[in-house]
Amino acid sequence: MEKKFFVFLAVPFWVYLQAAPISFAADKPGNVQKGVEVHKKQCLRCHGAEGKGDGPASRLLKVKPADWRDPARMSSLSDEDLYRLVKEGGAAAGKSKMMPAFGAKLNDQEIYDVIAFVKSLHSKAK
Numbered sequence: 001m002e003k004k005f006f007v008f009l010a011v012p013f014w015v016y017l018q019a020a021p022i023s024f025a026a027d028k029p030g031n032v033q034k035g036v037e038v039h040k041k042q043c044l045r046c047h048g049a050e051g052k053g054d055g056p057a058s059r060l061l062k063v064k065p066a067d068w069r070d071p072a073r074m075s076s077l078s079d080e081d082l083y084r085l086v087k088e089g090g091a092a093a094g095k096s097k098m099m100p101a102f103g104a105k106l107n108d109q110e111i112y113d114v115i116a117f118v119k120s121l122h123s124k125a126k
Contacts (some may be wrong), residue, residue: 028112038110042102044064051121063096075121082115 039047048055048106051068058065077085086094088107090099102111 005048028108030109030112030114030116032116032120033114035113035115035120038114039117040099043114051118061098062099064099065099066084066095068118068121074118079115079119083111084119086111086114 019084039051043051044055045057046055046061046065047053048058048065053065053067055065068074081093085095085099087101087103089097089101092101093096106114
């Protein structure tokens with residue numbers, strides 16, 4: 001009887017956690033230099049060394065990775081949008097499902113750092 005009661009309470013709590021919105025701290029600053037390191041390890045294969053979407057793996061993808069230097073594209077994305085894209089993947093943010101989720105690989109600070117790096121590329125393109 002106790003096990004059934006535990007499952008009865010645990011399952012709704014687990015569902016709540018899965019459906020809860022992700023937490024984005026807009027006041028949490030990212031470090032561009034640390035973001036470069038995250039980019040080299042996680043993003044370079046698809047987005048390329050300069051964030052142009054021309055990485056070596058991009059040739060194999062049906063949907064080409066975003067060019068982070070494209071002002072029109074990048075100005076349409078908020079920091080929260082970028083956070084969701086990195087953490088949950090493209091499909092969760094209404095973008096390409098080819099963009100994988102990195103929430104299991106990167107902690108929040110690493111995500112903030114890579115966002116800072118991506119934004120630095122966009123600002124250079126202006």
